[in-house]
Amino acid sequence: MDLLIPDKAHDESRQGEALVLEPNGKHNGRKLYIESYGCAMNFSDSEIVASILADKGFETTKDFNNADVVFINTCSIRENAEVRVRNRLKEFAGAKFKNPGMVVGVLGCMAERLKAKFLEEEKLVDVVVGPDAYRDLPNLIEQVDNGQRAVNVLLSREETYADINPVRLNSNGINAFVSIMRGCDNMCSFCVVPFTRGRERSRDAASVVAECTDLFNQGYREVTLLGQNVDSYKWTAPVAEGGEALAVGDEVKIVNFANLLEMVALVSPDLRVRFSTSHPKDITDEVLYTIAKYDNICNYIHLPVQSGNSRILDLMNRTYDREWYINRIDAIRRIIPECAISTDMITGFCTETDEEHKDSVTMMDYVKYDFAYMFKYSERPGTLAAKRYADDIPEDVKQARLAEIVAKQQEYSYYRMQARLGRVEKVLIEGFSKKSDKDYCGRSDQNAMVIFPVTEGYKPGQYANVLVERTTSATLIGRIV
Numbered sequence: 001m002d003l004l005i006p007d008k009a010h011d012e013s014r015q016g017e018a019l020v021l022e023p024n025g026k027h028n029g030r031k032l033y034i035e036s037y038g039c040a041m042n043f044s045d046s047e048i049v050a051s052i053l054a055d056k057g058f059e060t061t062k063d064f065n066n067a068d069v070v071f072i073n074t075c076s077i078r079e080n081a082e083v084r085v086r087n088r089l090k091e092f093a094g095a096k097f098k099n100p101g102m103v104v105g106v107l108g109c110m111a112e113r114l115k116a117k118f119l120e121e122e123k124l125v126d127v128v129v130g131p132d133a134y135r136d137l138p139n140l141i142e143q144v145d146n147g148q149r150a151v152n153v154l155l156s157r158e159e160t161y162a163d164i165n166p167v168r169l170n171s172n173g174i175n176a177f178v179s180i181m182r183g184c185d186n187m188c189s190f191c192v193v194p195f196t197r198g199r200e201r202s203r204d205a206a207s208v209v210a211e212c213t214d215l216f217n218q219g220y221r222e223v224t225l226l227g228q229n230v231d232s233y234k235w236t237a238p239v240a241e242g243g244e245a246l247a248v249g250d251e252v253k254i255v256n257f258a259n260l261l262e263m264v265a266l267v268s269p270d271l272r273v274r275f276s277t278s279h280p281k282d283i284t285d286e287v288l289y290t291i292a293k294y295d296n297i298c299n300y301i302h303l304p305v306q307s308g309n310s311r312i313l314d315l316m317n318r319t320y321d322r323e324w325y326i327n328r329i330d331a332i333r334r335i336i337p338e339c340a341i342s343t344d345m346i347t348g349f350c351t352e353t354d355e356e357h358k359d360s361v362t363m364m365d366y367v368k369y370d371f372a373y374m375f376k377y378s379e380r381p382g383t384l385a386a387k388r389y390a391d392d393i394p395e396d397v398k399q400a401r402l403a404e405i406v407a408k409q410q411e412y413s414y415y416r417m418q419a420r421l422g423r424v425e426k427v428l429i430e431g432f433s434k435k436s437d438k439d440y441c442g443r444s445d446q447n448a449m450v451i452f453p454v455t456e457g458y459k460p461g462q463y464a465n466v467l468v469e470r471t472t473s474a475t476l477i478g479r480i481v
Helices: 040-054 079-098 109-113 115-120 134-145 205-217 257-265 285-293 310-315 322-335 354-367 384-388 395-418
Strands: 031-036 069-074 103-108 127-129 150-152 175-179 222-226 234-236 254-256 272-276 300-302 340-347 371-376 424-432 439-443 449-453 463-471 475-480
Touching: 031 040, 040 069, 040 103, 040 134, 040 175, 040 222, 069 079, 069 109, 079 103, 103 109, 103 134, 127 134, 134 150, 175 205, 205 222, 205 257, 222 257, 254 257, 257 272, 257 285, 285 322, 310 322, 310 354, 322 354, 340 354, 340 395, 354 395, 371 395, 395 463, 424 449, 449 463
Parallel strands: 031 069, 069 103, 103 127, 127 150, 175 222, 222 272, 300 340, 340 371, 449 475
Antiparallel strands: 234 254, 424 439, 424 463, 439 449, 463 475
């Protein structure tokens, strides 16, 4: 699995953010506090959890001290994410001491992976719930109310929550995540996701289109289609008794990701479409031509490479080599010349030599990524790599290699931003910038953050043409023209 981190979820200010929704008229007298860590899928899952419990009368609160039920939605991809969650649980302990009736639960990937430890070592935790068991939350909370600890971490081969219309937590009313599939079959040797989120299954295409249509009708103007590997999306349309496929899009029996992208793009030309995450082994020319065909499908692809060396990629079980990845980059550049590309990179994987690390550096030189998420390797218990390979690269070597690729990426991020100088970017206005209410901010088609002065006649949710006048390594700065 790759990091699956679109910009809004990866924003550090959102990690651990209390998620709040408007009251829906139902109220059972109890308040829910929920916060999320990690990837966009976790944030999307928190919206599903809130929707399920809101239907049972729970209202959300921003202050866990005032909550009757406290949930923390967790990530197991990186060790530091688990450390943050454990530290956060200690903070909840004080509130529970003052309110012994408070229910504290751990949701998500850590719940599935560390269920026994949470119940045995973290005496604070009452409920442990895996990603496929959120429908069971009302029953599990009732069990705790009756004096029992509650656990459901069963993984499913069918659950996609397709029938649940997620509430939008802390929404700006403009951008929304839409989950199109769950789980992962890739079995990358460094990754825990196949064990914590289960096997890959795709959501009913008609329900995805219906959700995107509903969001557009509510005023949303951008959706990000989410999956651990969106390019492997595949849904079989229902077949009528006569053997003909029921009408879905252009009446294909099998809907692949390119088909789904087109179906969502056709909701409205004013609805921007993004997606994450692509896998190099599966991204097809058909997907690329679909992106090129529709102006409202953003010219931005997150294509994690993880390493630039073929031997290391084989040890990672990525199922492609350096040449295959370069072929996919060349195809993107040929079919979508204006496409921005980001990536994930791991330094210091098991047995990686200095020469093999240089292959990662030269891959960055070849692609010149717009931005990247870069990490030194940290062994995750239970993964294939932990079972098969020694974590034998010294920490100081890992750190030095990481520092080198970070510096390299800063160089190319600035290079890519500088290339936008003097150009007019179509920007979806998301709101005021973080630093000033005299400036708006929004994303360009290529996913770059753009800052520009508030201008009469423009408001969040509208598109604006912005002339880029200066840049930093991460931001375009200009004015509406």
